[in-house]
Amino acid sequence: xxxxxxxxxxxxxxxxxxxxxxxxxxxxxxxxxxxxxxxxxxxxxxxxxxxxxxxxxxxxxxxxxxxxxxxxxxxxxxxxxxxxxxxxxxxxxxxxxxxxxxxxxxxxxxxxxxxxxxxxxxxxxxxxxxxxxxxxxxxxxxxxxxxxxxxxxxxxxxxxxxxxxxxxxxxxxxxxxxxxxxxxxxxxxxxxxxxxxxxxxxxxxxxxxxxxxxxxxxxxxxxxxxxxxxxxxxxxxxxxxxxxxxxxxxxxxxxxxxxxx
Ligand SMILES: Nc1ncnc2c1ncn2[C@@H]1O[C@H](COP(=O)(O)OP(=O)(O)OP(=O)(O)O)[C@@H](O)[C@H]1O
Numbered sequence: 001x002x003x004x005x006x007x008x009x010x011x012x013x014x015x016x017x018x019x020x021x022x023x024x025x026x027x028x029x030x031x032x033x034x035x036x037x038x039x040x041x042x043x044x045x046x047x048x049x050x051x052x053x054x055x056x057x058x059x060x061x062x063x064x065x066x067x068x069x070x071x072x073x074x075x076x077x078x079x080x081x082x083x084x085x086x087x088x089x090x091x092x093x094x095x096x097x098x099x100x101x102x103x104x105x106x107x108x109x110x111x112x113x114x115x116x117x118x119x120x121x122x123x124x125x126x127x128x129x130x131x132x133x134x135x136x137x138x139x140x141x142x143x144x145x146x147x148x149x150x151x152x153x154x155x156x157x158x159x160x161x162x163x164x165x166x167x168x169x170x171x172x173x174x175x176x177x178x179x180x181x182x183x184x185x186x187x188x189x190x191x192x193x194x195x196x197x198x199x200x201x202x203x204x205x206x207x208x209x210x211x212x213x214x215x216x217x218x219x220x221x222x223x224x225x226x227x228x229x230x231x232x233x234x235x236x237x238x239x240x241x242x243x244x245x246x247x248x249x250x251x252x253x254x255x256x257x258x259x260x261x
Contacts, residue, residue: 004161004193005050010059011082019045020217021057026212027161032187032194034204036228037214038238043197044085047165050195051082052123063161081154082163083147095141096134099125102156110175117156124155125238128182144175151182162186162198168203174202180207200258205229206252213237229255 003026012020020042027033035043048054049062052068061068063079071079081102089145093101102124103117125131127150133141138149147167164183168176183205186192198204204211205225213221213228215237221228234242234255241258 003027004029004064005195006060006062006065007050008062009062010049010056011052011060012045012056012213016058018217020049020056023219025212025219025222027193027195030187030191030193031209032184032207033196033210033212034208035195035197035212035214036199036201036204041214041237042217044165044213045217047082047163047195047197049096051080051163052076074105077157077159079159080161081157081159081165083150083154083165083167085165085169086181090136093138093140094134095130095136096121096125098138098149099130099134099153099156102153105157120156120158121152122151124152125149127155127186128152129178144171144178147175147179148182151179155186157190161193161195166197166199170198175202201229201234201255202252205255228251228252231255 001137005027006193007023007025010020010023011018023046035046042242047055055069063071063076068076088260100113100117100121103113103120107113122131125134126150130145130148130152133145133149138146141149141192151164151167162183167179167183171179171231180203183194183196187194208225210223211228212219213233221233231242231244241257242255245254246260247254
């Protein structure tokens, strides 16, 4: 299968000690890939390398067989859209204008947005269920709504690859499912490749085609969920005792901590 992203043996460090080492994987076209790992294992750092915000000290990252460093900013943004971890929004913009800002790779200097840009924003907002919020102030909507607005903004870039950093952190279970469903729909219906960090092992198992399991800056396991989410892997990486429940009628194994109160 063709890959949209190839990561070859990268090493990254903020200072002397390497924080990511021997990271080597491919992201197949049209797949849904989740990056799991404990706090501080390097997930966000890896995503920042994938979208070119940080550069590896060794190894290469290629997008459609071209090194990511060789892309111009706007050109890269037509293929890859990134939704960073939830952050506060400081300015007063309507939800619609916030989403429209995602069209920046297509809007020419000194030329306002076209009807095509407006249409792309509307379509992205309808796909993520935020069209009804269009006239609201971005600072006056809920965290879950804002997450979906940020995904809508990324979608207006019409990316082939959508990179998300903890898109469901801080959300209640309804919004967690809602956002993962939106991503899965875009993945299945529009063929957008998804690479996301997640903390919820079981939701990752349910939604992903492949999982990358990081621990202390190294890839411990990468494969389909059933081969990565094993008791052995989870106990080793998260340093807790777990058991795997195979629930009747459920396609996905369910991992729960073994606690003695
Ligand atoms: N700008 C930075 N400068 C120096 N060290 C950093 C910087 N950003 C992150 N780190 C360190 O790198 C390590 C990995 O951080 P990273 O945010 O990639 O982990 P993570 O797996 O995403 O964690 P979490 O699940 O808690 O979000 C941590 O020890 C963190 O303190």
